[in-house]
Amino acid sequence: MTRHHASAALVGAVLAATPALANDEFFPTFGNTGYDVQSYDIALDVDPAKNTIAGVATLTVVAERQLGVFTLDLAGLTVSSVKVDGVAAKFSRDADKLKVASPFPVRKGNTARVEVRYGGTPTPIQDPTAPGDPDYVLGWMHYKSAPYALSEPVGASTFYPANDEPTDRAAFRFRITVDEPFTAVANGDLVDVIDRGARRTFVWSMPQPMTTWLATVHVNKFKLSTAMAGRRPVRVYATAATKPADVKGYLKAAAMITWLEPLVGPYPYASYGSVTVDDPALYYALETQAMSTFPTGAADESIVVHELAHQWFGDSVSVQEWRDLWLAEGFATYIETLWPNRNDPAAFDAAMAGLYDYAKQKALGPAVVDGPEEIFSNRTYVRGGLTLYALRQKVGDKVFFQILKSWASWFRGQAVDTQDFIDTAVLVSGDQSVRPLLDAWLYQKPLPDFPAAASGAA
C-alpha cells in the first residue's frame, strides 16, 4: 500500500477513500494488515452490575491482498465462533490477536463479512503512553455498575474485535442491550430503541468514518437534556451525580458550534453530544466522535470547547500517525484559548504570550513528537497551539481561517499527516515562506521567537 501524501497540487482532489496503512510506529503491536474495515456492527449484551458482555461483531472488510489467514486485535474475552460470509472459520488466539483462517480465499478487492461471537468480562489494557504505571489503563472500564469505554490511543480491542490502528476508519453501528432502567449511549445518533420486555436494545449509528480509538459505549441511568445549534441537536447524557450547573455547561456546546462554524466550516456530524462518567479514576475528557466523554465536574468552558473543537480537528480529520497528534491537540488548544477571548483580540494575544512563556520556561521541544510517552505532552498541546498562532500571525486572520476551513473540508473523514497540513497552508496562503516557518515550529528543537503580527496582516 502506498502512503497517502497529498501534494499541494492534488490537495483538493484527495476525497477518495484512503487505504488502511497498518501499524503505527509508536504502537506496532496494534493494527493488522491485509484488509480495510468498511464498517463495524457491534451488538453487545451488557450486564452492568456483573460487568460482563456477550457480543456479536460483524465487520465488513475489503481485502487488500488475497486473504487466507488474517488477524484482528482482541484482548482477553472468549471467542465462541467466527464466520466469513456465513461460513464457519477456524480461529485461534495469540496474545492480543484473534487469528482467523478464512474457509475460502477472499480475493484482493473483494468484500467479506467477518462475524465474531465473543464474551466475558472485559479487562482494560495498560496505557502504552504511560508504560508500567498501573493507574493508566485503556479500553472498557467499569465503575459502580457503570461500564464505559475510552481507547485513546489504543484499547478498542478490549470490547470488540478491531483493526486498532489510526488509519483504518469505518462506519459504526452499536446495538447495546441492557436491563431496564439502564440506558446505553454510544457514538452518533440513537436511531432505535427495541423493547424486549424487561430489556431494551439501544441502536446507535455513526455513519461517517470513525477511527477505532474514538468508539465509545456507556451504560448508566442517564438523564437526557437537549439544546439546539441551529437545526442540529446537542444532547447531554448525564449521570444522576452530574450537577445541573454542569449539564448547563455541556449544553453551551450549542452556542460554541454556532460560533465555530463560520470560522472553521460546518460541524461534521448530524448531532453532537456529551456523556458523563462518575468514575473518580477518570482524569481526562475525550473527544469520542459526536459524543464527547467528560469525567465528573469537567464542565469548564475550556474543556467543553476543547472537546468540541476536536470534532473537526482530531475526529473528522484524524491523525495517520500518533507522532502528529498536534494536528488534534494543537488545534483544540488554539480554539480553547480563542473562545474566552473571542471578542478581545488583545486578550487573545496576551493568552498566547502566556502559553509562549510556559513553552520557553519548559524548553518545549517541537510539536511533532519522538516517542509514545510524548504524545500527550505539552509539545503536542502547547507548542502545537503556538504553531497555529505563529501561522496566523504570519498570514493574518482571514487567510488563517481560510486555511483551517480548507483543511477541515478537503480532508473531512480522512487520516492525515503534518506534511498534508503544511502543503495546505502553503497552497491556501500562496506564501512559500510559510513552509520554513511551520518547519521550525513543528520539527526543530529551538523554540522560535514569539510571533509578532506581520505588518499588513490583519
Ligand code: ARG
Ligand atoms: N484527547 C484528550 C483531550 O485532550 C486527552 C486524553 C489524554 N489521555 C489519554 N490516555 N488518552 O481531550
Ligand code: ZN
Ligand atoms: Zn484534546
